[in-house]
Amino acid sequence: MSKLRKFLIIDLILLMAVLGALTISRILKENNSDYIEPEPQEEIAEEIEEAIPEEGEAEEVAEAQPEISEEVNPDEWNLLLVNPWNAIPEGYSVETASVEGGYEVDARVADSLEAMLADCREAGHSPVVISAFRTRDTQEYLYNTTANKDDTAYPGTSEHECGLAVDILETGYGGDWDNAEKTAQTETQKWLTENCKDYGFILRYPSDKEEITGIVYESWHYRYVGREHAAKIMDSGVCLEEYLKRLDYETKTRIKDQ
Numbered sequence: 390m391s392k393l394r395k396f397l398i399i400d401l402i403l404l405m406a407v408l409g410a411l412t413i414s415r416i417l418k419e420n421n422s423d424y425i426e427p428e429p430q431e432e433i434a435e436e437i438e439e440a441i442p443e444e445g446e447a448e449e450v451a452e453a454q455p456e457i458s459e460e461v462n463p464d465e466w467n468l469l470l471v472n473p474w475n476a477i478p479e480g481y482s483v484e485t486a487s488v489e490g491g492y493e494v495d496a497r498v499a500d501s502l503e504a505m506l507a508d509c510r511e512a513g514h515s516p517v518v519i520s521a522f523r524t525r526d527t528q529e530y531l532y533n534t535t536a537n538k539d540d541t542a543y544p545g546t547s548e549h550e551c552g553l554a555v556d557i558l559e560t561g562y563g564g565d566w567d568n569a570e571k572t573a574q575t576e577t578q579k580w581l582t583e584n585c586k587d588y589g590f591i592l593r594y595p596s597d598k599e600e601i602t603g604i605v606y607e608s609w610h611y612r613y614v615g616r617e618h619a620a621k622i623m624d625s626g627v628c629l630e631e632y633l634k635r636l637d638y639e640t641k642t643r644i645k646d647q
């Protein structure tokens with residue numbers, strides 16, 4: 390056997406060994422049901438930074454900015470920011486209270502939610518809660534079993550885990566329940582979108598803020614932020630990320646001016 394041929398055969402054996410090892414590791418990874426593909430958090434963080442307009446960048450942006458009162462503390466519990474780039478803080482605990490349908494929410498939010506649902510019914514509509522507080526285990530189960538990972542928040546980054554979010558649909562709305570454009574046309578959803586601010590809730594994932602919130606349009610997901618903030622957010626048309634960025638700017642400016 391020539392020297393060259395001997396080297397070629399050794400190379401071939403090495404190549405096959407490497408390919409074999411790669412295939413085995415991939416099979417092991419796919420069969421492990423606990424395996425969760427991590428999100429490329431840093432890349433998305435850069436995207437969101439670019440998507441949020443800078444202070445005074447465009448006139449219409451400046452006009453849309455809500456007034457921030459001096460008493461606002463950005464660390465208020467009801468302003469907790471949870472999104473794909475901001476996980477729920479380590480060790481965050483929530484005291485829940487039961488609401489209708491066997492669901493639970495942060496106890497500080499329960500009365501506001503029940504008042505909103507009662508008044509919505511009073512106005513002739515038929516809201517039904519389809520999701521509220523979720524434990525980390527539930528979120529992990531949902532994430533690991535969903536076919537479309539883009540539609541389910543990565544465990545630790547869902548607002549449902551902090552008990553401040555609730556999903557509400559019109560009773561009897563079947564088939565296309567997750568078609569936000571369609572459910573937004575129901576009378577119940579129209580009433581909720583218009584009136585949620587009076588109870589301290591905001592429509593958290595508007596259709597025109599997907600890049601900033603990191604979540605696709607959800608006409609059913611309402612988030613509690615308190616009445617004052619809810620009114621400012623809903624009236625100015627900003628999303629929570631934009632509002633908090635503005636708040637952060639105002640707070641820093643105020644500290645600097647003192």
Ligand SMILES: [Zn+2]
Nearest residue numbers: 554555556610
């Ligand atoms: Zn939701």
